Amino acid sequence: MNRSDPGRKALARLLKSAETWWAKGKVGRVPSLAFTQASFPDYFELPTHEALEALHETLQHAQRREAITIDWDPRAGDQRQIRRIVLADENALADCLGVEPKWAMVHSAEPKVAPFLGHETVRRIWDVWSQGGKVRNTGPEDVDRLVAALRVLEACKDRDETPVRRLSAWLFADSKYVEHNLHALLDELTRGEDDPPVSQAEDVLRRIGLIKHPQPLLIAGQGTIMLTGNRKVALAQPYLGIAPDAFEGMRFDGPPCQDVLTIENLTTFNEAARQMTGATPALILYTGGVPAPSWRRAYAALAGSLPARVRFWHWGDIDEGGFRIASMIAALLPEGRTLQPWLMSPTEVAEAAQPCTTSSTVNAMIRYAKMTGWDDLARQFEHEPVTIEQEVLMPRLPF
Structure with missing residues (x-):
């Protein structure tokens, strides 16, 4: 399925609605997307009849996979114009799009984060993630980075100062992994409750004792x-x-x-x-x-x-x-x-x-x-x- 396909865009919009409703706990409600000028203008801006047919085929393919149902407008003739699409199976829809939905990410991440939920900040991060939110631009798909950041803090616990690239190589077989991937989560795990987030990697790392080289x-x-x-x-x-x-x-x-x-x-x-x-x-x-x-x-x-x-x-x-x-x-x-x-x-x-x-x-x-x-x-x-x-x-x- 072409990622620029307007049909795919409609399916992605429907999946996003499903994720939002899941995060808000709206059990039993069925998301849909109205094909109106206000809700989905792309449908009315297709340049050719062939483009319209391609969009219809994308959505009919999803319907054949039992991911959605299509509500056709009977006034336009047989399968000529769509009135709305309705979610039938959220997991089948995610599979059609080739993406992992948020609820699946949370389910996969939960056993990895469970051993650390006694850490107050980890619990707060997890509470946001499990409701579909983001913390420092990370979500449950980044659980491995969160666990890696916790490993770094554990390694630093009994040390005054440690060369960051040596520690990174020891833990992750990549001397720059900590600097490039973990500083935001390390800041979140260690900053004070009233402190604003710190964006500069070196400032965060020096604060917790990770240095490029010892300073006199x-x-x-x-x-x-x-x-x-x-x-x-x-x-x-x-x-x-x-x-x-x-x-x-x-x-x-x-x-x-x-x-x-x-x-x-x-x-x-x-x-x-x-x-x-x-x-x-x-x-x-x-x-x-x-x-x-x-x-x-x-x-x-x-x-x-x-x-x-x-x-x-x-x-x-x-x-x-x-x-x-x-x-x-x-x-x-x-x-x-x-x-x-x-x-x-x-x-x-x-x-x-x-x-x-x-x-x-x-x-x-x-x-x-x-x-x-x-x-x-x-x-x-x-x-x-x-x-x-x-x-x-x-x-x-x-x-």
């Missing part, structure tokens, strides 16, 4: 880094890099630290680090974009070891990702400590900012700003939504 913890400032194994190393200009999981804390033999600034992008971090002088009582840390789990643990250890007078700052992109990173960092601070924004207000960057017209991006930025504790900034974006990449701005320090 880059620190600029004065002091001595205390490392695991009773080791220590003095910070050097312009900055020093260590393995994040080796970090245990800082010691300050000179002036005590008064400020800690985190910076999202490497270019800006490099430029800001070179503005530090030997007498600046502050630290600057590069987040590596979305901070990985080992970086987050190192930052939490640093924040927990510093006295209450220390101020914590963050400077990132003014976009959804930048504010999401800020909310992640703010959550690492000890209770009672706050993260302050640096050069992330529309009024501070007005000369370089671009208006943001995408409502979903603006809403996500506002939501993350509130999660970070930046209510004043959230109100500014409600009235003046803008975006800007950090690299556009010349570095300035808050201390």
Whole structure:
């Protein structure tokens, strides 16, 4: 059956109605498709009599297979014009079209997903799928991808960070399978209830500890880094890099630290680090974009070891990702400590900012700003939504 055949289109419309009624639980009702100008204009736009005969033959073939019944208009003569087609057997209709209907997909997927229904998010996804809906553009036909995503999370459970392509090759014999196929479901399974979906694969993977390659913890400032194994190393200009999981804390033999600034992008971090002088009582840390789990643990250890007078700052992109990173960092601070924004207000960057017209991006930025504790900034974006990449701005320090 030709996929561009108007007769096939009519049958597909009828099957879609059957799937919709199945999803809504309308048992006992029989879908039909009226051949009127309003409901199926294709019937009245056929270019030739031969095209009309071909459509009739397609539908009569489906009727012979007991998939549908054809209601002919007796006023037009014997089998000359169709008044409507009525579903006779939904499975036979799907077979005519060579497709798997939604109810069959759900039936096939159920035993695969059943072992994981104790997972709250899996249960929510399954509830949507089993009613004919989609989650992150996936349905029951994607159950193998859902199970694969759960396998990835299980493999990551007791690891700090894992090279994503190695794990992908181990689990699926395809080094890029996770990056190309699973990031949306991994995000759905791990994001917070109030967090908007994340579309960037690398941001999702780094959040759960899947990295392309290990990132060092880059620190600029004065002091001595205390490392695991009773080791220590003095910070050097312009900055020093260590393995994040080796970090245990800082010691300050000179002036005590008064400020800690985190910076999202490497270019800006490099430029800001070179503005530090030997007498600046502050630290600057590069987040590596979305901070990985080992970086987050190192930052939490640093924040927990510093006295209450220390101020914590963050400077990132003014976009959804930048504010999401800020909310992640703010959550690492000890209770009672706050993260302050640096050069992330529309009024501070007005000369370089671009208006943001995408409502979903603006809403996500506002939501993350509130999660970070930046209510004043959230109100500014409600009235003046803008975006800007950090690299556009010349570095300035808050201390």
